Amino acid sequence: MSAPAADEPLEITVTVNGVPRTASAPARRLLSDFLRHDLGLTGTHVGCEHGVCGACTVLVDGEPARACLMFAVTAQAHAVTTVEGVGDDPAAMSPVQRAFAECHALQCGFCTPGFVTTVTAYLQDHPDPSADEAREAISGNLCRCTGYQNIVKAVLRAAELRRAEAGA
């Protein structure tokens, strides 16, 4: 294996929201920074940069994962979905996004992209959670504004909206 020198820019191609996107970045580029700085996808937020706050949560092969705990070079072999991929048109929001708006589940909105991706993946596996399960589902995401009550309501409301959509 011949490896380039440390910090030499590499051509990195990551499939983001279904589209292969290429940019030049060193191996140490975190996926979170690659999305924001190199691809201009600023929907993914960065809070703690060590896995604790959940603001940077994206879907990697459909499963929620911290974008700050993955290198863009590693992400090349995986499919990444960001909050933009969940829905980027205010006129056509996803059920989870609509529920967050309806239930006032955000104030400053800093934490919201991480909640939306986390809850989107959760409801795919658990379409009908109880309030306790909803609370557990968001336990890995921090919000400094809302006090969580309305976020729990939004999870339950999003589940309703999804079921209504599926039934329609």
Add this chain to the structure above:
Amino acid sequence: MKPAPFVHHAPRTVDEAVAALVAAGGDGKVLAGGQSLIPLLSMRLAAPGHLVDLDGVAGLDTIEVTDTHVRVGALVRHAALEAHDDAATALPLLRQALRNVAHPAIRSRGTTVGSIAHADPAGEMPAVAVLSGAVVEAVGPGGAREIAAGDFFAGPLETTLDPDEIVVAVRFGRFPAGTRTAFLESSRRSGDYALAGVAVAVQVGDDGAVATARASFVGVTPVPDLLDLGGVLGGLRPGDPVPGGVADAVAAHVDPESDIHASADYRRMLAAELTRRALGATLVETTRGAA
């Protein structure tokens, strides 16, 4: 909060990965799920010149269940092992403990083998490895070798693995028939590292009495070594209350530290009480949790 520069290696085979570590001459680190290593790199607590990324190595993502063990490959994510029904039936302690490892978004990338290689005394899976008599399968430039879990953990974040060795799998041992297991921990928020935790295995013999009883701990011992509770529990029958001697044995065994979350005394008390409750769960009269 950005990692220092490094050279990224993306081997396709274990041999290539070992070769990259050897070439790095002690300045290389294995990158598995990155859920412990990347925070350390971002905080610059570690700055290896080379990262050997296992993500693309073929054949490391398998779970095998046999009569004697559950073999977990180095790329099996916590979430995949937790979801594996055959593994949970063969060794219920795996799922009992994995539910307590971080949050789903961490479990989706973090590997169970990585958490054992990381040897964090606050990790759940090192305690499970020791209690189940696991065997660590390592490959290095000199070939393959096996290390008993009891000989693997050398201290906090320290193992007896050589810097150019890779753990390819961990074989968790299955308990003998009649063994009941339980895992309990207490943390400030669901998914956080535990203030204290315990895994217990109690074997009830054909005569209906406790034959063996062992525990290993999370977050309160420098390495997850075994506490033999056979002397305190031996001869008890399901339904009997857990004797008070358990608390004394645990308090004497553990060696917790104080931090902003809890004092050493509180953690010691917590470990003793969690052990009492976990043993109580294994001693209920119904036959549940048999492994």
